[in-house]
Amino acid sequence: MTASLPITAKLIDGKAFAAALRARIATQASGMAAQGITPGLAVVLVGEDPASQVYVRSKGRMTREVGMNSYEHRLPADTPQADLLALIDRLNADPAVNGILVQLPLPSHMDEFSVINAIDPAKDVDGFHILNVGRLATGQKAMVPCTPLGCLMLLRDHLGSLSGKNALVIGRSNIVGKPMAQLLLRDSATVTVAHSRTANLPDLCRQADIVVAAVGRAHFVRGDWIKPGATVIDVGINRTDDGLVGDVDFDAAARVAGAITPVPGGVGPMTIACLLANTLTATARANGLPDPDGLTP
Numbered sequence: 096m097t098a099s100l101p102i103t104a105k106l107i108d109g110k111a112f113a114a115a116l117r118a119r120i121a122t123q124a125s126g127m128a129a130q131g132i133t134p135g136l137a138v139v140l141v142g143e144d145p146a147s148q149v150y151v152r153s154k155g156r157m158t159r160e161v162g163m164n165s166y167e168h169r170l171p172a173d174t175p176q177a178d179l180l181a182l183i184d185r186l187n188a189d190p191a192v193n194g195i196l197v198q199l200p201l202p203s204h205m206d207e208f209s210v211i212n213a214i215d216p217a218k219d220v221d222g223f224h225i226l227n228v229g230r231l232a233t234g235q236k237a238m239v240p241c242t243p244l245g246c247l248m249l250l251r252d253h254l255g256s257l258s259g260k261n262a263l264v265i266g267r268s269n270i271v272g273k274p275m276a277q278l279l280l281r282d283s284a285t286v287t288v289a290h291s292r293t294a295n296l297p298d299l300c301r302q303a304d305i306v307v308a309a310v311g312r313a314h315f316v317r318g319d320w321i322k323p324g325a326t327v328i329d330v331g332i333n334r335t336d337d338g339l340v341g342d343v344d345f346d347a348a349a350r351v352a353g354a355i356t357p358v359p360g361g362v363g364p365m366t367i368a369c370l371l372a373n374t375l376t377a378t379a380r381a382n383g384l385p386d387p388d389g390l391t392p
């Protein structure tokens with residue numbers, strides 16, 4: 096239906112934006128190094144979830160590239176939860192570690208909430224600890240989840256103000272959909288959150304000036320759901336026979352949208368850059384320094 100139209104959307108280059116963000120982080124980190132402070136990020140991976148592997152691949156390298164220390168802990172899938180909690184306790188107490196990320200999902204014998212809430216909230220660079228979730232929801236200074244923070248940066252960069260825009264978030268997970276909705280609300284967008292029980296999703300979507308798709312289904316959002324000129328942020332990471340694709344039918348949506356993020360090269364690189372941003376912010380706060388410029392919402 097839309098195939099005959101030319102591609103008119105501006106491509107939102109998350110990869111380039113993330114590279115520029117990392118360069119600013121590196122500059123600010125070297126300023127800290129001059130004061131004898133080197134930020135440290137610990138990543139804990141339990142088992143071998145494929146989505147998490149994708150994430151971990153480039154992360155350690157980028158952490159070192161911006162001048163931070165990277166500590167990686169790989170535990171077997173059958174690790175008892177008590178052992179993981181003991182590791183988190185050690186990382187909480189380690190002054191060289193400013194950020195702790197426990198890769199999700201965890202193996203099914205573990206309780207995700209117990210594990211996340213064991214992380215020192217000041218080192219919770221994912222922003223998943225209940226204290227940070229509550230702080231974000233109530234407008235208090237929080238650690239903000241990386242993927243939604245990255246989406247917000249791209250949206251602000253493209254649109255300027257989000258005030259009064261109709262925003263549709265598709266997906267209500269604790270790691271993407273819900274915190275994304277909170278951030279859009281903070282920026283005074285009018286926010287709708289859709290999920291698997293939402294009625295008439297295509298019609299809802301046609302009213303949205305901003306669409307953030309975080310569903311986990313390839314090509315789920317169709318081109319004819321997009322309001323002409325809308326800004327489309329595709330969070331989805333789906334491995335298919337055609338390679339890595341998002342949740343949006345990119346070829347069709349790019350003929351209707353005003354701007355759209357690609358997959359790969361859109362939100363994914365922003366997630367990693369925002370993880371480094373949060374690590375720098377956590378390091379500054381731990382050392383009584385002001386928050387680094389431009390890294391917090």
Ligand SMILES: NC(=O)C1=CN([C@@H]2O[C@H](COP(=O)(O)OP(=O)(O)OC[C@H]3O[C@@H](n4cnc5c(N)ncnc54)[C@H](OP(=O)(O)O)[C@@H]3O)[C@@H](O)[C@H]2O)C=CC1
Nearest residue numbers: 242266267268271290291309310311330331332362363366
């Ligand atoms: N680029 C990046 O940096 C990142 C990408 N991702 C990717 O983003 C995607 C979403 O991740 P995540 O939030 O963790 O996924 P979840 O599986 O936790 O959540 C998916 C959400 O989509 C909703 N959904 C499922 N089917 C439908 C449907 N037919 N109509 C409307 N809504 C539907 C679900 O609804 P319900 O709640 O009713 O089940 C749920 O709320 C995945 O592809 C993931 O790999 C994730 C994190 C970072």
Ligand SMILES: Nc1nc(=O)c2c([nH]1)NC[C@@H]1CN(c3ccc(C(=O)N[C@@H](CCC(=O)O)C(=O)O)cc3)C=[N+]21
Nearest residue numbers: 146147149150197198199221332359360361363364366
């Ligand atoms: N505690 C926790 N926090 C997370 O933030 C978290 C997690 N667990 N578990 C897994 C998901 C997934 N996720 C991605 C981040 C970056 C890319 C990314 O950089 N993607 C590249 C493509 C990489 C490739 O080519 O394979 C891109 O989109 O361009 C992908 C996926 C973070 N997650």
